[in-house]
Amino acid sequence: METRVLGQTGLEVSLIGFGGIPIQRCNQWEVDEIVENLIEEGVNFIDTARAYTNSEEMIGEALKQWGREHFYLATKTPKLSYDEVMADVKTSLAELQTDTIDLYQFHNAKTMTDYETIMSPGGGYDALVDCKKQGLIKHIGITSHSYEVLDRALDEDKFETIQFPYNIIENRGAPLFEKAKSKNVGVIIMKPLAGGAFIHANYALRWVAENPNISVLIPGMDSVKQVLKNTRVGNDFVPLTDDERETLEADAKALGKTFCRRCGYCAPCPQGIDIPMQFIVEGYYRRYDLEEWALDRYRSFVANASDCIQCGECEPRCPYDLPIRDMLKKTRDLFDPLL
Ligand code: SF4
Ligand code: SF4
Known part of the structure; x- marks a missing residue:
């Protein structure tokens, strides 16, 4: 090695x-x-x-x-x-x-x-x-x-x-x-x-x-x-x-840039949602196969994706121009039926 x-x-x-x-x-x-x-x-x-x-x-x-x-x-x-x-x-x-x-x-x-x-x-x-x-x-x-x-x-x-x-x-x-x-x-x-x-x-x-x-x-x-x-x-x-x-490079191009880098610049959310944490637990669920753990963490948040009121305040603060509202909808659609 x-x-x-x-x-x-x-x-x-x-x-x-x-x-x-x-x-x-x-x-x-x-x-x-x-x-x-x-x-x-x-x-x-x-x-x-x-x-x-x-x-x-x-x-x-x-x-x-x-x-x-x-x-x-x-x-x-x-x-x-x-x-x-x-x-x-x-x-x-x-x-x-x-x-x-x-x-x-x-x-x-x-x-x-x-x-x-x-x-x-x-x-x-x-x-x-x-x-x-x-x-x-x-x-x-x-x-x-x-x-x-x-x-x-x-x-x-x-x-x-x-x-x-x-x-x-x-x-x-x-x-x-x-x-x-x-x-x-x-x-x-x-x-x-x-x-x-x-x-x-x-x-x-x-x-x-x-x-x-x-x-x-x-x-x-x-x-x-x-x-x-x-x-x-x-x-x-x-x-x-x-x-x-x-x-x-072709793999990277196919993946695109639309994923959260966890920098935290989008905070604060008026609804109290920890935005990067939503995407972290979603990633654990989808990619790391930690379904139960991810669902438990999601349940434990004071506010989560389903509390998003789509005000859009977070998006201009994201240096990667992520469509945070749409991404949160996907997080919500993944977890909410399981709650
Ligand atoms: S769009 Fe949703 S996540 Fe973003 S600041 Fe507003 S309530 Fe919070
Ligand atoms: S600003 Fe964008 S990349 Fe950074 S944590 Fe928030 S959503 Fe993720």
Whole structure:
């Protein structure tokens, strides 16, 4: 497996890492099998999150069987305040059944206000600094769907890694990665397969891996078959041929640009709808096969797609000009008959 250095963390990580979202629908024995195959294929980087329900717990169980020493573990918290972040680190340590976590990240700092809350004196960032001093974590990173938030994080030189979506369709991260490289900040790529949207997954992963400023790609995987398919990219990495590139470009063209990138710019909605969350759960339902979980999440929202009054206030704020009202109608039509 090709390895690259994860910026100033100095960790030598496998080009293909493991994204821990989709295992939420797996049984423990399936996760055990996946982890066994990750080791066999040379994957040494696992990324999960407090927010992925039982993902940390199942990974912790599997590592008890196969050995913690095979992996660098990364996880993350959506919390912003000192006390809440501190509590999440302790929970992650318990769930992962480990004494130390290699990389702890802030999970999707959505807006500059979130970022400023994290960085304020006595905020979440200070909690991670204290955890690092105590040896509970080894490195501090940040993930976001907002280019501006990560750009500011890089300007302030406080983080050892950034995590951002990148693939042939969502491709605006390249200058950010160049800047990260110049500051020796590690770059982790989420959504290299655009949530599983590409037909030619191998080409899509290689397109991302061709960028030398990127350290590790973390496609979500929930089967041994996917592990074997995706790790082939790192075990036998070759740049795309012209024909393969053309095929991938045709895939991308067919997919179009009409999908939510989760930047959050469309907020606030006067009805209290968390617009990107509507599309996230819809994607989980349709693409990740997490029907029950997605439906539960949809039910739990204070307001959802069926509360949209079609006022249109959100649409001019969407940088991708998405037809949010029409998309919400499709979300509503998917979920409402199931409620
Ligand atoms: S169109 Fe719907 S989702 Fe958009 S702001 Fe109005 S009520 Fe909210
Ligand atoms: S609907 Fe548009 S503005 Fe809202 S989160 Fe998605 S991409 Fe961003």
